[in-house]
Amino acid sequence: MEQDKTKLKYFIYCRKSTEGEEKQALSIESQVDKAREVFSKLKIVGIIEEKKSAFTPENRPEFAKMIARIKKSEANGIIAWHPDRLSRNEVDAATLTYMIRTGQLKDLKFGSYNFDNSPEGIMMLQMALSQSQYYSAKLGKDVKRGLEKKVKMGWMPGVAPSGYLNEKFSEKGYKKILVDPERFPLIRKMWDLMLTGNYSPPKILKIANDDWGYKTLKRKKEGGFPMSRSGIYKMFTNIFYAGVLAYEGQQYEGKHKPMITLEEYDRVQMLLGREGKPRPVKHVFPLTGMIRCGECGCLVTAETKKKILKKSGNIQTYTYYHCTKRREDYKCSQKSHIRAEKLESQIDQEIGKYTVFPEFLEWALEYVERKHKEEAKDRGNAYEKQHRALVDVQTEIDGLIRMKCKEQLSDDDFKSNMSKLEVQKIKAKKDLRDTENRADKWDELTVRAINFVTHGRKAFATRDAQAKREIFSALGSNFLMKDRKLTLETDEWIREIKNGYPELEREFVALELADNLSIKDKTEALASVRTRWLQKLDDVRTCLMEVC
Secondary structure (H helix, E strand, O other): OOOOHHHOEEEEEEEOOOOOOOOOOOOHHHHHHHHHHHOOOOEEEEEEEEOOOOOOOOOOHHHHHHHHHHHOOOOOEEEEOOHHHHOOOHHHHHHHHHHHHHOOOOEEEEOOOOOOOOHHHHHHHHHHHHHHHHHHHHHHHHHHHHHHHHHHOOOOOOOOOOOEEEOOOOOOOOOOEEEOOOOHHHHHHHHHHHHOOOOOHHHHHHHHHHHOOOOOOOOOOOOOOOOOHHHHHHHHOOHHHHOEEEEOOEEEEOOOOOOOOHHHHHHHHHHHHHHOOOOOOOOOOOOOOOEEEOOOOOEEEEEEEEEEOOOOOOEEEEEEEEEOOOOOOOOOOOOOOEEHHHHHHHHHHHHHOOOOOHHHHHHHHHHHHHHHHHOHHHHHHHHHHHHHHHHHHHHHHHHHHHHHHOOOOOHHHHHHHHHHHHHHHHHHHHHHHHHHHHHHHHHHHHHHHHHHHHHHHHHHHHOOHHHHHHHHHHOEEEEEEEOOEEEEEEOHHHHHHHHHHHHHHHHHHHHHHOOOOOHHHHHHHHHHHHHHHHHHHHHHHHHHHHHO
């Protein structure tokens, strides 16, 4: 049925991902401008801006909030530049089409695509969303296939290492790696010095930069400088120089001119093992600097160990965490180290103690929204009182200035009184800002906390090193490791969840599986679980307010 568009309320949803391969989409500002220009006659009640990729579900917090707000009838239509701004995955696509079909979402408007809210229109929308998902998946697969093909042909994709040059004029995908006539012999001399066993990498670096005048290749935005400390370690650990391409955990024979033999490469790796492990700048250990030894209190550090597998000739890399033993006044007896995988497994188990179902997250978001509205009036009264106080201080300052101009005050009296009033003015302004920001901060912290206990475990298993570090730090404090066992003190708000949630989860699962209850009885039982969960959230929010 055709909707009366004059009665609909719309959100403008704009997304420009800073992740993955979506860099060619319109900027958020351009999307907003186009939406306002093309749909100027529609009632727009909010603008949602997102900078996350839509390729995977549960990756876009602003999108999730928008869907929740639409379910509360704050709006019943969405304006976007193209369907691919709304979704590039099957889960979110299904959510949108289901909401349209059930009437929760009345209308969609696109700047570069026509949508008609009819069975045929919904089918065409599904096709457009599926095409977006297919395009993203295919693009990533095609790029990976192209890189794999080039590697199997014997040519390394990407920027050539020092001592080599990328061929410029061949067809894309077939460009070769050539010898850099200026730097190739100098880098070979560096390998020769290292092979003697009499020089450390830093000493070779000093000779190359200071005595030989070595400079890296000048490119458009980088290069033309002496080699860095990380650069020489990276060079001495790169098997490319031995004529081998390392890609996605596999090794391939390269067609470029080798600088050294495999035997020379292996010898340098052994020498590096005696002299100290290389520390490339880009290598990040996610948990270093956060955990202390449970015996001596020194920080726990990490290192990598390499092992050449005899059968395949491949090099296997392992990461270990262990005590630094830096205390001179205490001999730490902790001799054991722990593999990174086992340490992360312990952390995963710890996060699992506080993980909640997505349904509880949805209830929590509704709770935060309701609390925000309930407290709006109290915040308004406090804000008005503090604003009056600021006006009164400013009035006193103005009066003081007038008295000084009329020479009714000495310089000393003026400075003394003005100093006191300025302090009062600063405090009044701070109180105003705190009133404006405190409630929003509490709400934001509560939402982040519940999002953490809902998605933190999955994120820790799949995200990068920096994300793992942030998730681990959010668990609490006083991280200790002793005899390969990790202990920590969880924050109070997390303990509040652990103290009350498991029982609620058991009840929730039992109700979901129960076939002998009437719809009424099940609804009432779920309402009881929801009520007790929201009471638990009051305790969580109170804990967060105390640390604001």
